[in-house]
Amino acid sequence: MNRGQVLNKAYQRGHLLTLRNKLYKDWIKKFIVDETKGDIGKGDITSESVLRNGKVKAIVYSRSNGILAGVEETSLLLRDSGVRVKILKKDGRRLTKGSKIMLLEGGEKDILKLERSVLDLLARMSGIATLSNALIKRVNGKVGIAPTRKTQWRYLDKKAVYVGGGLTHRLALWESILIKDNHLAALKREGVEDVIGVALERAWRHKNKGNFVEIEVTSEKEAVRAAKKFKELMKGHYPRIIMLDNVNPRRIKRIIDRLKKDKLYNYVLIEASGGITPKEVVSYANSGADVISLGYLTKSSKALDIKLDIQ
Numbered sequence: 001m002n003r004g005q006v007l008n009k010a011y012q013r014g015h016l017l018t019l020r021n022k023l024y025k026d027w028i029k030k031f032i033v034d035e036t037k038g039d040i041g042k043g044d045i046t047s048e049s050v051l052r053n054g055k056v057k058a059i060v061y062s063r064s065n066g067i068l069a070g071v072e073e074t075s076l077l078l079r080d081s082g083v084r085v086k087i088l089k090k091d092g093r094r095l096t097k098g099s100k101i102m103l104l105e106g107g108e109k110d111i112l113k114l115e116r117s118v119l120d121l122l123a124r125m126s127g128i129a130t131l132s133n134a135l136i137k138r139v140n141g142k143v144g145i146a147p148t149r150k151t152q153w154r155y156l157d158k159k160a161v162y163v164g165g166g167l168t169h170r171l172a173l174w175e176s177i178l179i180k181d182n183h184l185a186a187l188k189r190e191g192v193e194d195v196i197g198v199a200l201e202r203a204w205r206h207k208n209k210g211n212f213v214e215i216e217v218t219s220e221k222e223a224v225r226a227a228k229k230f231k232e233l234m235k236g237h238y239p240r241i242i243m244l245d246n247v248n249p250r251r252i253k254r255i256i257d258r259l260k261k262d263k264l265y266n267y268v269l270i271e272a273s274g275g276i277t278p279k280e281v282v283s284y285a286n287s288g289a290d291v292i293s294l295g296y297l298t299k300s301s302k303a304l305d306i307k308l309d310i311q
Helices: 003-011 022-040 045-050 071-080 108-139 154-163 181-190 195-204 220-233 249-261 278-285
Strands: 055-062 084-087 100-107 144-147 177-179 213-217 240-245 269-273 291-294 306-310
Touching: 003 144, 003 269, 022 071, 022 108, 022 154, 055 108, 071 084, 071 100, 071 108, 100 108, 108 144, 108 154, 108 278, 108 306, 144 154, 177 195, 181 195, 195 213, 195 220, 213 220, 220 240, 220 249, 240 249, 249 269, 249 278, 278 291
Parallel strands: 144 291, 177 213, 213 240, 240 269, 269 291
Antiparallel strands: 055 100, 055 306, 084 100
């Protein structure tokens, strides 16, 4: 198994983010229904006051270019509310200005009370997918692109990155082991001297509960210590990852060179993370890291301009 295959094994969970997966479908229904109920409350008093709720048709279309995401989820919301949906473009398809996404048919009040929720879902998810796709093209296959857990809409945001061609990384706390600075600080308070070694030993005993074991470090010394411990613990192709947090590309390259010199590089994958922006991804891609994780993907992406018009 090569580095790319191990990375995909560790970080790609996009295939689980589908309505065919009961866990995902149940979460989506609860999340979307709760969000929609919060918006509607006791009712859409504007539509109730002004409209008769006759049967109408509506079209959802794009007013900007990008990658479409969120069709599966918005279709579920609409259909659960009695609105008929005809999908014209599927998730992952490229949008241009004027691209028709779906046709709707149902009660005018029913469509309008869901309009904002539908457009928010499509616009946000498509914006994340579009940015993810753009960054993947920019690094030209040199490195994987993934989000962090700094998301507003958890699985929906991860799904959007996946639709754009990115890796999902850890979906939630229950999924994989990621030892961060606060975990190491807690070990120091216990009086542990070799906090990296002890943390990895403890984590390794529970590795079968998750998809990978990862540890966050900030220096060459810590990276070397982690790699040595991972080599000692090595078993098969189970993913072992070192996250270089807030380490610039030049230092990352130097650390990777050191790991190669010490014959440790092949025992670990390297993740670059910490305040990375789209302007910096090429520099990080050239550092030799296996994956770049960006909170920017889900915190700062621009929503696509998507519109719903009653016909």
